[in-house]
Amino acid sequence: MHLKSSGKVHGPDVVPVKYVLEDPQGLAGTDQREHQFRGGKGEHLLELALENGINIEHACGGVCACSTCHIYVEKGMDQLSEATEAEEDRVEEAPGLQRNSRLACQCEIIGEGEIIVRVPSWNRNAVKEVPH
Numbered sequence: 008m009h010l011k012s013s014g015k016v017h018g019p020d021v022v023p024v025k026y027v028l029e030d031p032q033g034l035a036g037t038d039q040r041e042h043q044f045r046g047g048k049g050e051h052l053l054e055l056a057l058e059n060g061i062n063i064e065h066a067c068g069g070v071c072a073c074s075t076c077h078i079y080v081e082k083g084m085d086q087l088s089e090a091t092e093a094e095e096d097r098v099e100e101a102p103g104l105q106r107n108s109r110l111a112c113q114c115e116i117i118g119e120g121e122i123i124v125r126v127p128s129w130n131r132n133a134v135k136e137v138p139h
Contacts, residue, residue: 017049022086023121024052026061029128035061046116052078052087052124053111063126069112076111077101083122088115103127 026042028034035042046055053076056063064075074097080087084107090098094113101108116122 017047017116020045020047022046022048022116022119024055024116025121025123026056027081027123027125028061029126033128034063034126046122048116048119050116051112052109052114052116052122055116056111056124056126061126063111065112067112071097071110071113074098074101074110077103077127078109078111078114079105079125079127080107080109080114081123081125083118083120084109086116086118086120086122088113088117102129 022045024044024046026044028040028042031037031040042059042061044055044059046052051069053063053065053069063078066075067073069076071091071093077098087109090109090113094110098104098108098110111124
């Protein structure tokens with residue numbers, strides 16, 4: 008399932024967000040392990056990744072109904088919205104659960120400080136879906 012843009016207006020792209028890919032070939036089709044982008048307040052980390060060619064798995068389409076977009080927030084947890092009870096319930100189902108585990112579809116940028124996200128090697132869309 009492909010995530011369509013939320014259509015939600017967000018702030019200007021001023022927030023530095025770094026994605027560290029454990030499997031850069033599987034997630035982005037490149038050998039580049041680190042990708043630096045700028046996101047806007049109100050934008051979700053999954054949306055920012057997909058818009059920039061990082062294909063984080065998102066089986067439910069980004070509606071917090073699964074745990075496939077599981078990521079680790081290495082820095083900047085305070086720059087993101089707090090996890091809801093629904094997200095906490097879903098993320099508990101994810102493999103490799105850690106204290107900094109989040110669902111990329113639920114991480115809304117709320118601050119302006121640097122955010123560093125690590126995408127586990129097992130998180131990739133093997134089908135490589137293309138939007139219709």
